[in-house]
Amino acid sequence: MKTYLYCLFGLLSLFAANPVHAQCKDPVVLVHGNAALPDSWDNTVSALLSAGYSTQDIYLPDWGSKTCAACNNHSGAEETPVRNAIINAVNASCSGKIDVIGHSMGVTLAAQQIDKLAASSYVDTFVGIAGAMRGLWSCGVYPYNVWNSTCGYYGLSVQSPFLDGLYGVPLGDKVYSIKSYIDQIVCASGTCTVGGVHSSRIWYEDATYTFSLGHFGLQTDTTSTQLQLIQ
Template sequence: MSIKTCILGLLALLLFMPVMALHAACHDTVVMVHGNTGSPTDFQNTYNLLRQSGWSDAQIIAPAWGNAFCAACNDHNGSEETPVADAITSAIATSCSGHIDVIGHSMGVTLAMREIDKLGVASKVDVFIGIAGAVHGLWSCGMYPFNVANATCGYYGLSVHSPFLLGIAGHRFGVRMYSMKSWSDEINCATGTCLVDGVHTSTIPGENSSFDYPYGHYQLLLLTAADQVGLLK
């Protein structure tokens, strides 16, 4: 083989390497939706691990939503929806794969479900992870229409059998769906039971798997980052 041929081959390889690297770095954009009165920084552990695992900063979106100072004021309708809907729409439009993954915590689980459902983009969500969500409602909110009289427990809230929850029941929110739950969750099991209609309130109908942890409501998010990222791979 001539020196000229070797040089041309090396140049071709060098030119092709950036394309290979770009392809290797393509991940689904991840949308992370915090819970009631939470903030995007609640996902700091998950964010750090995603970055360490090859996701770029642009491939991670964590919208801020709701009133951060009034838990009883937030529901799944109106101003709370806009930041999450915009984040999901933007993530799909800019994702190098054309698909996204969604991780929600607490009320962020059901809010993400609401927006995926309204936007009709479940087929664009490769993985949906619900962490400590009240997918079947909260007994601490009562049963609709005899619910606690605030927005969070109302028509568009988390009372058991609320019209909102019944409206999304059994729908799909991704190609693969997973729940992470605890039987000692101080929020979802506050009344002494985690069960609604015979199932843990955090389970997602039609889910691929559900994972149990011995953690509290907020620990479920903070201490499961490795498992979250593992489900995205």
């Protein structure tokens, strides 16, 4: 018993003398949706700060055109800010792990960059909010009725080469989706499912959460769930 107490005291002394270790939090990368701004994450950022994260722990890549949503896809300039944020977050991590939360097209863009960087082993938790992981019926079925870049080869048409190539790739140690059946983007065609599965659901996910919220409310009004999932 005495030996155990000495060992316990030694561990407690180590933590007391090493407060940085005790305060270590995984950096969080927040990837906004198509034509949105980083400040669309303001509610999540406020919740993270209240939970003890610092501004240095939060990465907010700003990607894509804000004036031409139909011009954005998953190829080229849209990729770079997200890729850099993931790299910088991993390099700054005190634990060697990061958390990634994406909204809408930011879900598929974040997933693509994790895949391209072979970074899934560095991702503790991946959370996809209102993503179109299986495509949007409003974008058509590739290559038919594909009417813009967002829906094209590197876009979100059902069975696009981009989505087919992304399907099944590992995204992190834990994977979750947050979805709605009244999502005005994912369910714009009148159905939310592709092949009988809600398009916002992610392959091999650990759990999925459903809210009676619209596409943008899923991002702004689920902050308690977001924080719970990355703890």
